Amino acid sequence: xxxxSLELLARSWRQQAMPLHHSLSIxxxxxxxxxxxxxxxxxxxxxxxxxxxxxxVPCMYQRSxxxxxxxxxxxxxxxxxxxxxxxxxxxxAPTWRASLDFKWIRENRDAIAQNIQNxxxxxxxxxxxxxxxxxxxxxxxxEKLRTERNRVANAMKGKLDPGKRQELIEEGKRLKDALTDxxxxxxxxxxxxxxxxxxxxxxxxxxxxVGSEAAATVHKMVGSxxxxxxxxxxxxxxxxxxxLMDFEAAAEVSGTKFYYLKNEGMLLELALVNWALSELVxxxxxxxxxxxxxxxxxxxxxxxxxxxxxxxxYSVEGTDLCLAGTAEILLGGLYMDQILSxxxxxxxxxAFSHCFRxxxxxxxxxxxxxxxxxxxxxxxxFVICKPEDSxxxxxxxxxxxxxLFSSLGLHFKILDMPTEDLGAPAYRKYDFEAWMxxxxxxxxxxxxxxxxxxxxRRLSIRYRPTDDIILxxxxxxxxxxxxxxxxxxxxVAVPRMIVSILENFQQSDGSILIPKVLQPYMSGRELIxxxxx
Amino acid sequence: MKGKLDPGKRQELIEEGKRLKDALTDxxxxxxxxxxxxxxxxxxxxxxxxxxxxVGSEAAATVHKMVGSxxxxxxxxxxxxxxxxxxxLMDFEAAAEVSGTKFYYLKNEGMLLELALVNWALSELVxxxxxxxxxxxxxxxxxxxxxxxxxxxxxxxxYSVEGTDLCLAGTAEILLGGLYMDQILSxxxxxxxxxAFSHCFRxxxxxxxxxxxxxxxxxxxxxxxxFVICKPEDSxxxxxxxxxxxxxLFSSLGLHFKILDMPTEDLGAPAYRKYDFEAWMxxxxxxxxxxxxxxxxxxxxRRLSIRYRPTDDIILxxxxxxxxxxxxxxxxxxxxVAVPRMIVSILENFQQSDGSILIPKVLQPYMSGRELIxxxxx
Numbered sequence: 001x002x003x004x005s006l007e008l009l010a011r012s013w014r015q016q017a018m019p020l021h022h023s024l025s026i027x028x029x030x031x032x033x034x035x036x037x038x039x040x041x042x043x044x045x046x047x048x049x050x051x052x053x054x055x056x057v058p059c060m061y062q063r064s065x066x067x068x069x070x071x072x073x074x075x076x077x078x079x080x081x082x083x084x085x086x087x088x089x090x091x092x093a094p095t096w097r098a099s100l101d102f103k104w105i106r107e108n109r110d111a112i113a114q115n116i117q118n119x120x121x122x123x124x125x126x127x128x129x130x131x132x133x134x135x136x137x138x139x140x141x142x143e144k145l146r147t148e149r150n151r152v153a154n155a156m157k158g159k160l161d162p163g164k165r166q167e168l169i170e171e172g173k174r175l176k177d178a179l180t181d182x183x184x185x186x187x188x189x190x191x192x193x194x195x196x197x198x199x200x201x202x203x204x205x206x207x208x209x210v211g212s213e214a215a216a217t218v219h220k221m222v223g224s225x226x227x228x229x230x231x232x233x234x235x236x237x238x239x240x241x242x243x244l245m246d247f248e249a250a251a252e253v254s255g256t257k258f259y260y261l262k263n264e265g266m267l268l269e270l271a272l273v274n275w276a277l278s279e280l281v282x283x284x285x286x287x288x289x290x291x292x293x294x295x296x297x298x299x300x301x302x303x304x305x306x307x308x309x310x311x312x313x314y315s316v317e318g319t320d321l322c323l324a325g326t327a328e329i330l331l332g333g334l335y336m337d338q339i340l341s342x343x344x345x346x347x348x349x350x351a352f353s354h355c356f357r358x359x360x361x362x363x364x365x366x367x368x369x370x371x372x373x374x375x376x377x378x379x380x381x382f383v384i385c386k387p388e389d390s391x392x393x394x395x396x397x398x399x400x401x402x403x404l405f406s407s408l409g410l411h412f413k414i415l416d417m418p419t420e421d422l423g424a425p426a427y428r429k430y431d432f433e434a435w436m437x438x439x440x441x442x443x444x445x446x447x448x449x450x451x452x453x454x455x456x457r458r459l460s461i462r463y464r465p466t467d468d469i470i471l472x473x474x475x476x477x478x479x480x481x482x483x484x485x486x487x488x489x490x491x492v493a494v495p496r497m498i499v500s501i502l503e504n505f506q507q508s509d510g511s512i513l514i515p516k517v518l519q520p521y522m523s524g525r526e527l528i529x530x531x532x533x
Numbered sequence: 534m535k536g537k538l539d540p541g542k543r544q545e546l547i548e549e550g551k552r553l554k555d556a557l558t559d560x561x562x563x564x565x566x567x568x569x570x571x572x573x574x575x576x577x578x579x580x581x582x583x584x585x586x587x588v589g590s591e592a593a594a595t596v597h598k599m600v601g602s603x604x605x606x607x608x609x610x611x612x613x614x615x616x617x618x619x620x621x622l623m624d625f626e627a628a629a630e631v632s633g634t635k636f637y638y639l640k641n642e643g644m645l646l647e648l649a650l651v652n653w654a655l656s657e658l659v660x661x662x663x664x665x666x667x668x669x670x671x672x673x674x675x676x677x678x679x680x681x682x683x684x685x686x687x688x689x690x691x692y693s694v695e696g697t698d699l700c701l702a703g704t705a706e707i708l709l710g711g712l713y714m715d716q717i718l719s720x721x722x723x724x725x726x727x728x729a730f731s732h733c734f735r736x737x738x739x740x741x742x743x744x745x746x747x748x749x750x751x752x753x754x755x756x757x758x759x760f761v762i763c764k765p766e767d768s769x770x771x772x773x774x775x776x777x778x779x780x781x782l783f784s785s786l787g788l789h790f791k792i793l794d795m796p797t798e799d800l801g802a803p804a805y806r807k808y809d810f811e812a813w814m815x816x817x818x819x820x821x822x823x824x825x826x827x828x829x830x831x832x833x834x835r836r837l838s839i840r841y842r843p844t845d846d847i848i849l850x851x852x853x854x855x856x857x858x859x860x861x862x863x864x865x866x867x868x869x870v871a872v873p874r875m876i877v878s879i880l881e882n883f884q885q886s887d888g889s890i891l892i893p894k895v896l897q898p899y900m901s902g903r904e905l906i907x908x909x910x911x
Contacts, residue, residue: 252714320633
């Protein structure tokens with residue numbers, strides 16, 4: 001079913017391993033490339049599978065082999081992250097393109113629909129398939145009209161009698177007008193397809209339980225609840241009596257859910273960051289200090305929704321910037337639109353940043369104190385790797401988190417989160433919940449997600465496999481670009497750590513035993529105790 | 534009108550009462566308006582100025598002290614951008630894509646250097662009796678105004694958060710001043726010496742000029758800020774103490790710098806007197822501001838309402854003893870470490886001929902004992 005132009009481009013692409021947009025510029029229906037986005041996969045075009053076996057990863061991830069031409073979409077800018085010039089046709093249109101494999105979506109419609117249902121997502125896979133099919137057929141119409149118009153243009157080159165010439169001129173004009181209309185339709189379809197396509201959440205690991213928070217399964221339990229032989233205080237009582245934090249002044253100066261840390265409270269924050277950073281640098285993570293402000297488009301590409309009534313994201317007036325809720329966004333953005341070499345992977349990054357969240361819609365009793373706040377310091381891990389390695393790195397990340405929190409002496413459980421709790425980007429997500437005796441509950445201190453290629457298709461993070469492949473011609477050529485997989489995991493979210501430490505290590509006199517691993521970072525202090533006045 | 538009156542007289546009084554009431558309402562409205570105008574215009578009056586401060590613009594600044602001297606280089610000097618990029622300490626390109634120009638990532642030893650500077654300076658200040666704080670970066674715009682800044686207005690330095698009354702603080706000075714806002718302290722509590730770590734945000738609107746690339750002028754940076762609340766008679770003494778601390782910090786890093794006594798046009802409304810520290814930055818071939826120390830006397834405290842009750846009672850006119858009236862405290866602020874400017878200074882001053890950087894001795898313990906930042910082997 002591929003048209004001659006598509007055959008041509010496929011052949012030239014295979015032979016020359018040129019970026020797709022170069023091939024297409026020869027053929028030039030720019031409009032065709034727009035709707036194709038990364039979708040140059042027609043039955044006649046064979047892309048060779050990567051020679052590595054993706055044993056642990058379900059075969060659906062091999063689809064990433066094919067969507068390597070995403071960069072071709074917008075010419076002359078080759079990035080899939082480049083802005084879509086919608087010409088005002090659809091105000092709700094996304095401002096950037098994700099490299100979505102629409103053909104794969106159509107082929108796996110049932111699994112995707114089931115996944116959408118399991119996740120309680122509002123995405124509509126049938127609408128996406130419909131829009132895709134329509135785009136293709138309109139695209140073909142456009143092709144046909146172009147061919148006609150070219151024929152008419154060629155026909156006008158020779159010697160013609162005036163009557164015939166006039167006929168051709170009029171036909172040419174009719175074709176031109178029809179073409180303009182169809183191209184506009186195609187453009188609109190393309191935007192709608194992107195918008196609806198972007199809503200489709202990531203697929204889900206087969207072992208993940210279907211359901212809401214209650215369906216979470218306990219992956220592991222570490223340690224046990226401490227027995228207290230005195231009445232347990234919560235971190236607010238402890239913190240205020242030890243002069244470690246101030247909520248009242250913060251409420252005046254900035255509002256509720258803000259706080260000052262002071263004295264050992266502040267030193268504890270720094271100690272946690274210094275200690276965890278040192279542990280991660282030892283384990284090969286590259287340390288970063290990132291901006292806290294980020295373009296809203298980058299936030300969207302990571303799978304968050306900065307706009308919208310119940311957004312978690314603060315925006316900066318008069319700019320396209322938002323306050324980042326996590327350094328994950330800044331780290332993903334760091335490698336946005338990049339083509340890495342296979343040798344560079346895996347990339348293991350750790351970043352320190354201040355995180356900001358509106359906590360809109362977060363009701364509940366734990367509104368006082370450090371449990372739910374608008375700003376907090378966080379050390380975040382981020383991994384970019386090959387698809388076949390992401391599950392392994394997910395295990396590595398939670399293993400690191402387990403080591404960190406155990407060495408602090410905390411009792412916690414590792415939960416394998418269910419479908420409704422994953423968030424659109426995550427294929428699988430483990431949450432760590434530490435026992436917080438003062439709040440008499442387990443509270444989340446960390447989260448580790450494997451986003452597979454969800455973020456990398458939006459951020460356009462790809463790599464070139466090292467080994468060349470054998471082309472149909474028999475010659476050797478570069479292997480096609482692959483989308484990397486991304487993962488993120490919290491090393492230290494400072495306020496939740498402070499809650500856990502204060503509440504778990506409180507003594508009967510209200511002082512706090514500092515975890516041994518942190519003592520060197522607190523100038524050797526072993527105890528936080530009342531100030532003498 | 535309370536007594537017994539004949540109807541005619543009563544009616545006269547009622548009408549007179551009504552005339553008076555209307556006149557009063559009008560006058561009260563006038564007074565209210567006047568009061569607002571008075572406040573608005575009055576707030577514009579800048580702080581008084583220390584008699585020794587030179588009158589004039591930046592050129593009139595006087596050199597209070599010169600510390601150290603320019604290093605002689607026997608090789609071509611590089612600027613911090615060249616050094617930083619070749620040592621993979623910073624990334625401006627990716628930051629420009631992700632957030633915009635004048636943003637940056639610090640990486641590897643660049644990031645470790647940031648933490649080392651903060652850890653080291655904090656430790657030095659805690660030793661000197663400063664109470665450490667970690668403050669919010671977001672603050673109500675009213676608090677910013679009370680500190681003497683202008684968050685609104687076309688050329689504002691201040692970012693605002695949509696849909697809230699919050700702004701991104703340009704300095705922790707605001708958060709520290711706000712901490713004691715509307716408080717009545719006892720004389721015994723003074724002086725209060727605070728040091729805070731925060732992320733600072735500035736629009737840099739209207740900041741033209743060549744140093745637009747690199748770390749010299751950026752939208753976001755980490756800073757350790759000192760803040761003092763004291764009795765009026767002590768503020769000049771604390772001003773000297775603050776600049777003495779800054780001098781010790783920057784000297785111990787091995788920097789060459791001058792301390793400038795800033796002239797009247799450069800003080801900013803809140804400052805009675807302001808000293809700026811400018812370090813020699815050989816890669817930029819200029820002195821660049823790394824720190825500033827201001828004595829704001831009672832300018833901020835009158836706006837933030839920070840007052841104290843003197844300990845000693847006084848003798849009242851009646852002859853009895855009574856509490857002394859409340860006094861406005863004086864406030865001072867001084868930069869301990871503004872990380873990017875420190876990084877510029879360190880990279881450019883301590884570069885070696887092979888492009889590596891000698892880490893100042895005082896920072897080495899905070900960089901896990903590293904002595905040198907050198908090229909990564911690939």
